[in-house]
Amino acid sequence: MEKSNKGVQLVGFWVSPFVHRVKWGMKLKGIEFEYIEEDIFNRSPLLSHLNPITGKVPVLVHDGKSLPESSIILEYLDEIWSHAPLLALDAYHRAEDRFWARFADEKVLESTWLTLCSKGENQERAVKVAIGHLETLEEKLRGRRFFGGDTIGHVDLMMGFIAYMLPVWEEVATVTIFDASKFPNLAAWKSSFVNHPAIKGDFPSKDEMFTYFQWRREVYLQMI
Template sequence: MKEIEYEYIEEDLSNKSSLLLQYNPIYQKVPVLVHNGRPIIESVVILQYIDETWKHNPIFPDDPYEKAETLFWAKFGDDKLLASLWSAFIKQGKEKEEAITEAVENIKIIEGLLNGKNFFGGEKIGFLDFCLGWICNLVSVLDDITGLKTIDEEQFPLLSAWMKNFSTSPITKDTWPPRDRLVSRLLYVRDAVLSTDAS
């Protein structure tokens, strides 16, 4: 969208490179953007840095209140929505049912943000669309693994339409990670969490 040239480096998180450990020694995870030799860490921070550094084709709203509100919903996506979906994926029994209920309530809140809009940013893709873009890929993978149908088109028509619009946009359609690798990674992490909980 910004039409910036960049080099993409794939990272094997089961065998972290010295480069990753050098640029992100605290969290030791991706993504990391390195610009002018300096690392910028965490997705939301990276997006904000990109938008403020390369000002053409802005993705943030101009209005300070709208900008603050966008950051709030990005945090909600990470802290509440993603956390509840992950709990529904790894929990068992009654805890799983409670996590599913919480996830559905959080999805309803996100659905409400799209009222009358094609994208969270309005008629074009914006900052919050990128922050919540993981929904398009991750939710369907989690559903396939668990047999659930978390975002049903009938129950969540606006979010379903957004998922289709965002994932098939020329800006995003060629950037999704390979599905089979995502499935195997999620199963690996879930099994590791379950075996830790069992011991």
């Protein structure tokens, strides 16, 4: 029996790519939830209480119990609200999805974020590494609309920042990583992703992201 949507809350931060994954997952499953905006630079007692270990968002609250970590939250949503599955249904492909979910964070996000927080030779190195990871994704998407096939799923949500946030990072950092002419499969995926009904328009405006990430870059560069 499906669990009720009662008592579902998501604690987030407006520009967090990790929070957006979870929001989209809930939308895809039709789960109603209350959204609670957090100031990650001035953590509230609520967040410290809900996620005392890392203090990060997103945090899902369901039936009074809290859960951090975006990919783990997405897996939890799949277990509790099993309709409209995000992960593949068979064990092998589900394990593969988890591999690519980890690749999204540990390789793609990490290297692209580094291009925003660096300059000079360090930035050039980071750009090369990031482009290498996009090449891997380009190959993975050959003959597929989404990472799992025809339907949007867990890996797409994990990679979603590439579609709407990476272009802003590139502009702020004045680098080119995602050249659509070099990555046609990824460009087609980006278009399918941002135009999907559950995703379309459900991310911060380009201008707001630009201002925010410009500030983040300045702060990082001052620390070097």
